[in-house]
Every structure is written in structure tokens, then in C-alpha cells.
Amino acid sequence: MNISRRASEISPFYVMELLEQARLMEAAGHSVIHMEVGxxxxxTPGTIRQEAEKALAEGKTFYTHSLGIPELRQAVSRHYRDRYDLDISPERVIITNGSSGAFILLFAALLERGRTLDIAxxxxxxxxxxxxxxxxxxxxLPVSAETNYEVLPEQLGGSPAPDVLVIANPSNPTGTIYRAGALNAIHKRLSSRGGVLVVDEIYSGLxxxxxxxSSAAISEDVxxxxxxxxxxxxxxxxxGWMVVPPGLVRPIQKLAQNLFIAPPSISQYAALAAFDDADGLARMCGLYRERRDFLLPRLRGLGFDIPVTPDGAFYIYAGIERFGMDSMLFVERALAEAKVAITPGYxxxxxxxxxxVRFSYADRLENLVEGCDRLERWL
Ligand SMILES: Cc1ncc(COP(=O)(O)O)c(C=O)c1O
Known part of the structure; x- marks a missing residue:
């Protein structure tokens, strides 16, 4: 079959390949500690699952509005008011098929041959x-520990001018958060060159x-x-969802109608309960913090170089220079010999x-303890 050049050349998502390899090892009877997958x-909290069961029982199984059900767009708008004291009109909120769906729509709307996307x-x-x-x-754009892994405004001076810059805040893989004012300065520099700032806040709850x-506070055009x-x-x-400038709603709507028709109906009705359980979310967040507080000193003690303390998400980005191995070899050997799955920097x-390499601390604390013990013995 004649596969397109873009499909042939796209890099694999190594973390998914590692996960698949780890699952094969598990099927063969090995115990593997998962510190690779995000x-x-x-x-999913019970209140959300109950809403899904209700929606299913009520037969809410049809296509919805391409931009999402109005109740959920309003709930997201209320979330910005409650959490950030921001007034975001529900008209600017678009519900998507995962945040991945949001990126497909956005890039289809803003990028094409001859345009440039800047990424960290x-x-x-x-x-x-x-x-x-x-x-x-x-x-x-290379980012390093010296600048808290932040893109700097002066990195946006390249030629041609960037049409779009995407930044994840908190970041994956470093778990770092942009310092106060940094994104405002980036937005100023970028818009002076005619570019659009997109901020991925998928880890903002962690x-x-x-x-x-939220960068929604910077300007309506972010x-x-x-x-x-x-x-x-x-x-x-x-x-997922996105908040867009009013002028982008209609172009995105036309793309969404064609590419996805609508986001999944049952998921949307279920998500109506998502913002109500603040205590449950705070509990989850507290457990992640506890895991980070365990893993960070333990990894440093094992010789991993982690110069910046991650403040969000569930990742630690760690230097492995002192082990004298390329990160691909390191993760392959860690999986084969220590039965610990980690993601390579590549x-x-x-x-x-x-x-x-990147460690994820999304898994339970006792597994992280076991993973570190195995790494210690192996190293
Ligand atoms: C920074 C970042 N953005 C987006 C996504 C995709 O999330 P979704 O499940 O909403 O498509 C991920 C998933 O790992 C992520 O790490």
C-alpha cells in the first residue's frame, strides 16, 4: 500500500511503545512498575460516572451540537469565574474530543504550508x-533548567515570524509552571510579530x-x-475544551462539523458533574503532591539530576548524565533488567x-516506592 510520506515519517510516541512492551512482559508473568505513562x-469519580449512567438511561446517545452541549459550555464558563474570577462567555468555550481534538481543530484553522509553529x-x-x-x-525552541524550562520572549525573534506558539503550563515533561508575568511578556512579543499564543492548561488542576x-486572563486573543x-x-x-477569541468560533465550528461532527454525548453529560466535586479533586491533587514529595528526593538520592522542582502535573524530568548511558538504552535496560518503565527524553x-528521562508519578505511592527500590538495586 502506498502510505503517505507524513504517515511514514511521523515519530512513534515512545511512551506508548514502551507501555505496549511492558504489557507484553506483564502478560508473560513479570511484574512491571509503570513510571512511564501520563x-x-x-x-473517574463516582459522581461523574453516575451522570453518565443517567444520560445512558435517558437515551442521550445522539449527536450533540458540534461545539458541545450548551450546559457544559456554561459549566466551563462558570469554572473560570469560580476558580480564576474571569468572565469568559460560554460562546467562546468549545467542547472538543479530548484536548487532542482541540489541537487538531486549532492547527487546521491557524496553520498551513508556509506558516510556522513554534514549540518548546x-x-x-x-x-x-x-x-x-x-x-x-x-x-x-530549546528550553533549559537555567530558565525554569520557560520559552523566553527573545526566542520569538526568529525568521520567519512564528504564526503560532504553543506552550504547556504546567509543562509536560518538566512539571514546571511559568513564573508570574512570563506569559504576558511572551504574548506581547508574539503579538507584536502577528503570532497567536496557545496555552495548554490540561494540568492546571494539578x-x-x-x-x-489561567492565561485566559491575559487577553481575549490568547x-x-x-x-x-x-x-x-x-x-x-x-x-476537552478550549477558550477561543470570538472570531475563531465560526471557523472552528465548520471544521468541527466536518472532522468530528460532535464530541461524545455521554461524556459531555457526565462531565456536567465534574466541576462540582471540589473536595474530591483536592484529595486527588493532595495524593499527587504526596507522591511527588516522595519521589523527588528519592530520585535525587539515586543520582538523577533534577535542578528545578516540578510544581504541577505528575512528571519529573531527570538528567541521567552520571550513569553514562543514552536515554534510549537507559529506559530499555531499566525495563528489561529492573522491570521499571520510564520514558526516554527522545x-x-x-x-x-x-x-x-521522564518519570511519571501518576501511579500509587507503594508502586513508586517499589520502582525506586528496583532502580536502586539495578543502578
Ligand atoms: C500536555 C498535554 N496536552 C494534551 C494531552 C492530551 O490530552 P487529552 O487526553 O485531553 O487528549 C496530554 C496527554 O498526555 C498532555 O500531556
């Missing part, structure tokens, strides 16, 4: 791979010590992407990829 170690390196790999569908150019504010997968433990429901770009 999936919450919790089931290391950064979330799917931005690049989704953007490649539009034939745009993708430019990786923030520990650092202050966090696009904010978010979703239910992480903070609400709803990865399999495939539901999943997140090229800059520093050979000398870094």
Missing part, C-alpha cells in the same frame, strides 16, 4: 506531530506550591486549551534528549 492512577523543546510531542498534518514548518493563573483527562481522571472519555524533542 495516565491518572484513579478511576523538551515539550509535549503531539503538538509537532498534529501540526505536521497541515504541512506547516515546526520550529523547536498544581502544588507555585501560584497559577487561546487556552484544557480537558477532563488529567485533573478529573477521565482519559478514556475523550473530552519523546519530547531533541534538546538534551539523550541525557534525560
Amino acid at each position: 495516565e491518572p492512577g484513579f478511576e 523543546d523538551p515539550g509535549y510531542p503531539c503538538y509537532r506531530n498534529i501540526a505536521l498534518l497541515t504541512d506547516c514548518a515546526v520550529r523547536a 498544581v502544588y506550591d507555585a501560584p497559577f493563573s 487561546i487556552v486549551v484544557n480537558g477532563f483527562s488529567k485533573a478529573f481522571a477521565m482519559t478514556g472519555w475523550r473530552l 519523546d519530547f524533542g531533541r534538546f538534551g534528549a539523550a541525557s534525560h
Whole structure:
């Protein structure tokens, strides 16, 4: 079969390949500790599942409005008021098929051959791979521990001017949060060159010590992407949302009608309960913090180099220079010999990829303890 060049050339998502390999080992009877995958170690809260059962019993199984059911768009709008004291009209809220669906729609609307997307390196790999569908150019901006893994305004001076910059805040893979004012400065620099700022806040519900504010506060022309997968433990429901400038609603609507028809109906009705259980969410967040507080000193003690303390998400991005191994070899050997699955730096770009790995602490604390014990013996 004649596979397209873009399908042949797209990089695999190594973390998914590792997960598949780890599952094969488990099927063969081995116990594997999962510190690779970015999936919450919790089931979806009961109140959300009950709403789903209710929607199913009531036969809410039809296509919905392409931009999402009005009640959920309003609930998201209320969430911005309650959590950030921001007035976001429900008209600007678009419900999507996961935040991944939001990126497909956004990039289809904003990028094409001859345009440029800027991303952080290391950064979330799917931005690049989704953007490649539009034939745009993708430019990786190296970010390092010296600058808290932040893209700096002066990095946006390249030629051609960036059309779109995507930033994850909190970041995957580093778990870091942009410092106060940093995103305002980026927005100013980017818009002076005619570019659009997109901020992926999918980990905004998982923030520990650092202050966090939504970039929706910066300006109406900043696009904010978010979703239910992480903070609400709803990865399999495939539901996300974005806040867009009024002028982008209609173009996105036409694309959504054609690409997805509508987001999943049962998931949308279920998500109506998501914002109501603040205590449940705070409990989950507290458990993640406890895991981070265990894992961070333990990994440092094992010799991993972690210069910046991660303040959000459930990831630790760790330097492995002192072990004298390329990160791909390191994770392959850790899986085969210590039965611990970790993600290689190569999943997140090229800059520093050979000398870094990412640990996820989404799994239960006792498994993280066991994973560290195994790594200690192995190292
Ligand atoms: C930074 C970031 N954005 C987006 C996603 C995709 O999330 P969703 O399940 O909403 O498609 C992920 C998933 O790992 C992520 O880490």
C-alpha cells in the first residue's frame, strides 16, 4: 500500500511503545512498575460516572451540537469565574474530543504550508506531530533548567515570524509552571510579530506550591486549551475544551462539523458533574503532591539530576548524565533488567534528549516506592 510520506515519517510516541512492551512482559508473568505513562492512577469519580449512567438511561446517545452541549459550555464558563474570577462567555468555550481534538481543530484553522509553529523543546510531542498534518514548518525552541524550562520572549525573534506558539503550563515533561508575568511578556512579543499564543492548561488542576493563573486572563486573543483527562481522571472519555477569541468560533465550528461532527454525548453529560466535586479533586491533587514529595528526593538520592522542582502535573524530568548511558538504552535496560518503565527524553524533542528521562508519578505511592527500590538495586 502506498502510505503517505507524513504517515511514514511521523515519530512513534515512545511512551506508548514502551507501555505496549511492558504489557507484553506483564502478560508473560513479570511484574512491571509503570513510571512511564501520563495516565491518572484513579478511576473517574463516582459522581461523574453516575451522570453518565443517567444520560445512558435517558437515551442521550445522539449527536450533540458540534461545539458541545450548551450546559457544559456554561459549566466551563462558570469554572473560570469560580476558580480564576474571569468572565469568559460560554460562546467562546468549545467542547472538543479530548484536548487532542482541540489541537487538531486549532492547527487546521491557524496553520498551513508556509506558516510556522513554534514549540518548546523538551515539550509535549503531539503538538509537532498534529501540526505536521497541515504541512506547516515546526520550529523547536530549546528550553533549559537555567530558565525554569520557560520559552523566553527573545526566542520569538526568529525568521520567519512564528504564526503560532504553543506552550504547556504546567509543562509536560518538566512539571514546571511559568513564573508570574512570563506569559504576558511572551504574548506581547508574539503579538507584536502577528503570532497567536496557545496555552495548554490540561494540568492546571494539578498544581502544588507555585501560584497559577489561567492565561485566559491575559487577553481575549490568547487561546487556552484544557480537558477532563488529567485533573478529573477521565482519559478514556475523550473530552476537552478550549477558550477561543470570538472570531475563531465560526471557523472552528465548520471544521468541527466536518472532522468530528460532535464530541461524545455521554461524556459531555457526565462531565456536567465534574466541576462540582471540589473536595474530591483536592484529595486527588493532595495524593499527587504526596507522591511527588516522595519521589523527588528519592530520585535525587539515586543520582538523577533534577535542578528545578516540578510544581504541577505528575512528571519529573531527570538528567541521567552520571550513569553514562543514552536515554534510549537507559529506559530499555531499566525495563528489561529492573522491570521499571520510564520514558526516554527522545519523546519530547531533541534538546538534551539523550541525557534525560521522564518519570511519571501518576501511579500509587507503594508502586513508586517499589520502582525506586528496583532502580536502586539495578543502578
Ligand atoms: C500536555 C498535554 N496536552 C494534551 C494531552 C492530551 O490530552 P487529552 O487526553 O485531553 O487528549 C496530554 C496527554 O498526555 C498532555 O500531556
